[in-house]
Amino acid sequence: MRIDQTLDGNSARRLSPAMIYPIIDWFIPASVKENSELQQRARMFLISHLFGPFLGHTITVYLYLLDPAPNYALWVLAASISLFLSFPFALRWTGLYNTLAVLSVQNLIFAILWGCYHYGGLSSPFLPWLLTVPLLAFFYLGSAAKQRLLVLSLIAFNFGGFYVAYAQAHHFPEHIPLSELSGIGIISTLCAAVYVSIMALYYGNIVASQSELEREVRRHLATARQLPTAKAEAERANKAKSEFLAKMSHELRTPLNAVIGYSEMLLEEAEESGAEDQTSDIKRILTAGKHLLTLVSSVLDLSKLEAGKMELFPERFELGRLIDDVQASCQEEVAAYANRFVIECPDRQAILETDMAKLRQAITNIVNNAAKFTRGGVVTLTARVTNGLAEIAVRDTGVGIRRENLTELFQNFGESKGATASKYGGTGLGLALSKKLCRLMDGDIEVESEMGKGSCFTIHVPLTLRTGVKDAGVETDGGSPHANTGDDGNTILVIDNDQSVTSLLHQILVKEGYHAIAAHSAEEGLALAPAVRPGAILLGALLPETDGWLVLQRLKSNDMLRSCPVILLTAHQDAAKGRAFGASGHLIKPIDRDQLLRALRSVRTGTEDEDLGNAFLDRAAS
């Protein structure tokens, strides 16, 4: 409806003489403006009351000129016609539109019948004006049966008065001879015609603007219908891109592995046979092959991360061991540019339970990056534990990064451009990959830098990978890790725009060993759902209320999410509607902890309904 009104105003303005609106709208009180339909009728009312009396008075002026002795008959008619001019002001001050409209119709009937009675009786030239009465009444009051009856009663009542007046005198008074009224007959009929035409034109405009409005709304609806398709298309295209990259990287790796494997063999043989003139060449092939493999692997990893297919394999290990590994694999790279590699690790014994290989990969990328942009300087790797997080800082004394480049530093292929890139090389994949890997482990990377002085990259990751988050089935003894499938069923997505609701649910769920993810809007919820593949969705009432249903519908129309049970949390009993839309359960706010957990257990084990129905009834009864 809100859309309707704005569109309505615009199109009406475009189609009508715009200058009238400021004048007539001044008379419309706020209470009437709230209702767009009433506002339209009020505009018709105002146009006819502001312009009608002037048309009417052409007749009184004519009568005045004709009448040799103007008397009360003329003055009453003039007063009655002038009275119409007071209606717009009355509307502005009282706001009683319907009452005024009825009074106006009454005044109109009176003026016409008074004119007829005194000037010509049943053959009066004013008689055609009677035709305007039902028309105007319809414009003012709408077409409801009650209003029609009221207007007809008014006409009948006035005709009654007309007849009574005639019956008492047995004839009509004759202020002006009937023969002299023929001239005014033409004027009167013309005025009535002009008057009705103006109103009809205005009405036609409204109808036209309304149908334009309807077309507009239909266009909007059509666009809205196409949006999900377009979005699905875009998502499909993105997925296809990721799959293509993954496939290509895989296909590239196979021949690369042969290159690396055979060069390793050649190297082993050359070293054994003492063919030292060959070893350096073979080493170059090997190094180039390994470098290429790293790049291809980075692309594969990035596309996996983007497709949400990267898995985590948590292990239990000491921080010191991780740092030793990094030192071993980066030593050569750091030294290659005549840099000193300084390691500081005060918390060597600290135990981490996270994906060691991916954390090592992230740190190695950062260290290699630091080494690459530093010549004859120092690369310092500092690892320690702060606030339950592992903090790994890599500081260099290299060229530094421009402030304006910091933001795009972690974008894929976002490495510094131009001269820097050509001097130092690189694709910029490493940093993007590191950032994404850290994020996957619930951590992050920050960077500070000063041009010419160097940069400092700091990684923070939780010491323990949240079990149940990405890895519900992990045995924390460091034994065989399980798949992080994401749809392990332990993740619960909570969609509610009320932060107090989501945080309460989060507390309850986390305490029970679930992993809760909150979304505070419909869009956020719909974006998160396919990404996290939750075991169940708790869908609260979203404002505006209809969004909740829309979200439910959208979830159920998504192939990937259709099977995911949705439990509605609402303030009232919409169980039937919820089921019709495909909800698996329904809980009434305020949420009862036990019922919530029962509901979750039952939807997840597939026992459904009975428990939930009870939960629902219990709640409704209390």
Add this chain to the structure above:
Amino acid sequence: MTKILLVEDNEMNRDMLGRRLLRQGFAVCFAVDGPSGVKMAADETPDLILMDVALGDMDGWEATRLIKSNPGTRQIPIIALTAHALASDRDTSVKVGCADFDTKPVDLPRLLGKIRGCLAA
């Protein structure tokens, strides 16, 4: 001499890994697909089997299952080799009875460590 059966359908990988194992002093025999791998296991009774899991019609898991269900070959330790370090692959390896699991491309020192570990056990 310790005999290793390498079940691998890719000719290049077979050649590469086979030659490197030979140089490490192992006797190596080859199978190019699942069924011949099962047959070789029974005929040659190797000390250890390296099983690529991505084989044509009969995959490495199925071949492992068959080898493990034959009393004559059940005791032979099998190391599964996959191209992906997927947890589900590890799980399946354990489930079908593999002694260990490694990813390709082969990191020879690491694989040798695993081979020696299996042989010692």
